[in-house]
Amino acid sequence: MRGSSRVIRSGRDGWESVDRRPYKEDGQHFRSVTRQMLLGEDPGQTTLGFVVRYFEIGAGGYSSLERHGHAHAVLVLRGRGRVILGRDVFEVHPFDCVYVAPDATHQFQAADDESLGILCIVNRERDRPHVIPPRESGNSAARG
């Protein structure tokens, strides 16, 4: 199936005709995260071998502490926060890029007083994540 070229406009409340969804349907290991599928999920866009998602993490929130066999390509779009990569922690700002290697334990955290918006691109075909209990991560900055 093959879709048409199109522009998806960005507005104050997100992208037009793009739903803001829960980050995940279940679990207590994340906080204040929404997800918007920007490109590649539409049935007309499957010649793209990847999907482009936008995640917004509210102030004080965080994504799952997890690992998986696929890599992440991330570009920070808005706000301020930090990323856990294995035993390291890095502050991140708009337009910083993050490469999350296969099997690296990782977590994105918004600042306490500011949300964090990230673009995250992944292969269309990929394995499911494993959630890691923070105490098993060896990283005292991990939350969950």
Add this chain to the structure above:
Amino acid sequence: MRGSSRVIRSGRDGWESVDRRPYKEDGQHFRSVTRQMLLGEDPGQTTLGFVVRYFEIGAGGYSSLERHGHAHAVLVLRGRGRVILGRDVFEVHPFDCVYVAPDATHQFQAADDESLGILCIVNRERDRPHVIPPRESGNSAARG
């Protein structure tokens, strides 16, 4: 080969340790375009089935008017300009997304007084573009 997780910091003059290169090595069918390979090109990042590039088009500049069998996923990061998609023309602003369908003739143009910076994600394996003479495009806004 398998690289390590890393953060690539964005600064005033682009991303650290990312070269700013010519857009293409040859041709007269584009103007004032530079290219930076952000993620996926590094030999340690080939488990990503895609590459993430950043193109900056100077004020009054434009990319090649071209088409190819692979699709483009584009997110505007900076500036102002427009995109030609077949016979249509759309103004674009930061965070607008553009899906360029397979075989669609397309061109990104910066505004006359402002540059345009776009993130463009493509499959790692893809065909080569064909440059289209503007007069054959059926779009009076096409340049080249």
